[in-house]
Amino acid sequence: MRYALHIQNAHFFNQRCFSVLLLTLVCLSSSGCSLGVMVGKMFFGDPLVTCEFTSRTKVDLAEDKKQVLVICSTPESIRSDYPSLNYDLLEQITYRLRRHDVEVMDTGDVATWLDDNGGVWNDVDELAENFEADYIIHVDIDDFDYREPNSPNLLRGKAFGNVSAYEVVEVDGLRRALEVFSSEYTSEYPTHLPVSIESESPKVFRKKYLDRIADQIGRFFYNYHTGEDF
Structure with missing residues (x-):
């Protein structure tokens, strides 16, 4: 039971991190900031x-x-x-x-x-x-x-x-x-x-x-x- 709860918490944490990352990229991109492009390349590579x-x-x-x-x-x-x-x-x-x-x-x-x-x-x-x-x-x-x-x-x-x-x-x-x-x-x-x-x-x-x-x-x-x- 404790192991299943640990897995569930880890999954929830990963989802939150991914959501925060996407939100950050959207905000940076919408503001025209080159940092958004740099962060996107760091995680996803060159388009x-x-x-x-x-x-x-x-x-x-x-x-x-x-x-x-x-x-x-x-x-x-x-x-x-x-x-x-x-x-x-x-x-x-x-x-x-x-x-x-x-x-x-x-x-x-x-x-x-x-x-x-x-x-x-x-x-x-x-x-x-x-x-x-x-x-x-x-x-x-x-x-x-x-x-x-x-x-x-x-x-x-x-x-x-x-x-x-x-x-x-x-x-x-x-x-x-x-x-x-x-x-x-x-x-x-x-x-x-x-x-x-x-x-x-x-x-x-x-x-x-x-x-x-x-x-x-x-x-x-x-x-x-x-x-x-x-």
């Missing part, structure tokens, strides 16, 4: 942000176990200066999607197919026909550089392009890719002042900037917590 792709299509690539193909493309003017850019971005974006439980096709298979086709492709339906993917993500980078114009000793990353996603469906017995998502992509890092090559080598800065681009593009397609840094 989860629904990615733009899921918000528009209502499809969660990770939860729905969709097989995804990632492809990157750049114009000849960029490939001549940065011949490995397509493959570097492909690997980094694929890595981040997999880290967030998105099933992505092997980058080696994609790279082999690209090599067999001269490194370029003209029609997304070609990809739908040649790969067993549910969705195709196309990252098209129109402009890329990590050197400050007219300043050989300064580094600043800039990129511009478009990110699209296609759902692969069967039409009259043929696999076709239908566009379901498209978003313009613009990046500049750092935004305020460029980095001197005396403080960071161009090679290290380029790797860091590519990682940042991959993170930004990946967030179009997987949910993330607000506290996650690029």
Whole structure:
């Protein structure tokens, strides 16, 4: 009897603590106090942000176990200066999607197919026909550089392009890719002042900037917590 009473009292105490905590959070939030946000994070963690792709299509690539193909493309003017850019971005974006439980096709298979086709492709339906993917993500980078114009000793990353996603469906017995998502992509890092090559080598800065681009593009397609840094 004494043990049951102890359990009942403990349960009542926990309920009161939880109620007081909720009331405190409501009061702090309604007053616009940043302390409320801090307390909320302490107990519940950073809130989860629904990615733009899921918000528009209502499809969660990770939860729905969709097989995804990632492809990157750049114009000849960029490939001549940065011949490995397509493959570097492909690997980094694929890595981040997999880290967030998105099933992505092997980058080696994609790279082999690209090599067999001269490194370029003209029609997304070609990809739908040649790969067993549910969705195709196309990252098209129109402009890329990590050197400050007219300043050989300064580094600043800039990129511009478009990110699209296609759902692969069967039409009259043929696999076709239908566009379901498209978003313009613009990046500049750092935004305020460029980095001197005396403080960071161009090679290290380029790797860091590519990682940042991959993170930004990946967030179009997987949910993330607000506290996650690029």
